[in-house]
Amino acid sequence: MEFECEQCGGQVQVPKDALSGELVSCKDCGSEYEIMIDENGTIELKAAEEVGEDWGE
Amino acid sequence: MEKTGENRVKLAIAYDLLRFEEKALYNEAQKLSVPVEMMHVDSLSFDLNTSDYIDRYDVLLQRCISHSRGLHVSAIFEAMGILAINSYEVSAICDDKLLTTLRLSRKGIPTPKTRVAFNQEQALKALDELGYPAVIKPIVGSWGRLVARVRDREEAAAVIESRASGSNPNDHILYLQEYIKRPQRDIRAIVAGDELIATVYRYQPPNDWRTNVARGGTSEEAKLGDAEREILLKAAEAVGGGILGIDAMEGPSGIVVHEVNSTVEFRGASTVSTNNIPRKMVEYALRVAKR
Numbered sequence: 188m189e190f191e192c193e194q195c196g197g198q199v200q201v202p203k204d205a206l207s208g209e210l211v212s213c214k215d216c217g218s219e220y221e222i223m224i225d226e227n228g229t230i231e232l233k234a235a236e237e238v239g240e241d242w243g244e
Numbered sequence: 245m246e247k248t249g250e251n252r253v254k255l256a257i258a259y260d261l262l263r264f265e266e267k268a269l270y271n272e273a274q275k276l277s278v279p280v281e282m283m284h285v286d287s288l289s290f291d292l293n294t295s296d297y298i299d300r301y302d303v304l305l306q307r308c309i310s311h312s313r314g315l316h317v318s319a320i321f322e323a324m325g326i327l328a329i330n331s332y333e334v335s336a337i338c339d340d341k342l343l344t345t346l347r348l349s350r351k352g353i354p355t356p357k358t359r360v361a362f363n364q365e366q367a368l369k370a371l372d373e374l375g376y377p378a379v380i381k382p383i384v385g386s387w388g389r390l391v392a393r394v395r396d397r398e399e400a401a402a403v404i405e406s407r408a409s410g411s412n413p414n415d416h417i418l419y420l421q422e423y424i425k426r427p428q429r430d431i432r433a434i435v436a437g438d439e440l441i442a443t444v445y446r447y448q449p450p451n452d453w454r455t456n457v458a459r460g461g462t463s464e465e466a467k468l469g470d471a472e473r474e475i476l477l478k479a480a481e482a483v484g485g486g487i488l489g490i491d492a493m494e495g496p497s498g499i500v501v502h503e504v505n506s507t508v509e510f511r512g513a514s515t516v517s518t519n520n521i522p523r524k525m526v527e528y529a530l531r532v533a534k535r
Contacts, residue, residue: 207262208259208284208286210261221261223284225287241310244387244505244508244509
């Protein structure tokens with residue numbers, strides 16, 4: 188499945204077996220998106236979060 | 245004995261961002277024919293007044309990249325009567341370097357000499373006693389972020405002042421450690437229960453003294469002696485056990501444990517370990533769920 192990049196209008200590919208929370212990036216400008224899949228299976232992309240203060244192992 | 249049919253252990257993997265590790269755990273669970281559900285916690289809400297999940301899951305692998313999110317996910321599952329790996333308590337200890345050091349130290353695990361101060365002046369006095377170079381770390385944080393090696397009092401004062409001026413209250417807790425003269429590598433051990441499932445050396449990249457794989461560090465399988473292996477396993481036990489990443493250094497008088505990670509990353513270790521790390525983790529979860 189293909190989405191349009193919000194930043195540059197380029198293509199963002201979402202693989203068929205994608206899971207919610209997976210990161211994908213725009214082929215053209217490299218912008219990163221997080222895949223969100225709701226209960227009905229609808230896929231949306233949201234801009235990936237910057238590294239959070241409490242992120243880590 | 246392996247449960248069959250409806251009696252099989254049901255596994256939930258909670259995560260916020262899907263990394264290599266979470267996918268690997270999911271794939272291994274599927275290969276083992278374990279009923280597994282991926283729970284993207286950002287896409288869900290949790291009812292705190294129900295215990296419904298107890299019918300749906302037996303064990304949770306808590307894999308959130310955010311410490312606070314993960315900690316509370318473990319609390320929710322535990323309150324519903326589901327075994328969480330790692331537990332709220334273990335996660336809370338490991339997410340806080342001060343609490344980790346207290347546990348390690350009280351259980352007799354060798355750790356670097358560590359001081360804590362809540363005031364800039366006291367922090368500098370403590371560092372004078374520890375000696376230079378020394379290390380200043382945030383009590384919460386991973387991947388070597390904001391870990392500073394200071395060579396003298398002047399550098400220490402600058403780092404401490406910048407920490408104390410930040411808005412994060414955790415940064416005002418000044419956690420200070422002796423600098424261990426170690427080779428250009430440290431040890432990362434991955435423990436599941438009472439088994440060491442991987443031991444790797446992590447080499448520092450050419451432009452950094454920290455060895456975190458997130459900073460470009462590289463890995464190599466480590467062959468450790470029995471005494472070292474015992475210390476690493478005891479360190480895991482000291483914080484309460486579970487699936488853990490133990491970080492240790494080879495100091496002049498043997499290994500010292502400086503950190504325990506509760507949502508251990510294993511991408512780097514997977515490339516060099518002879519064990520299938522995610523499989524071992526899933527097998528451990530199944531084993532403890534059946535108890």
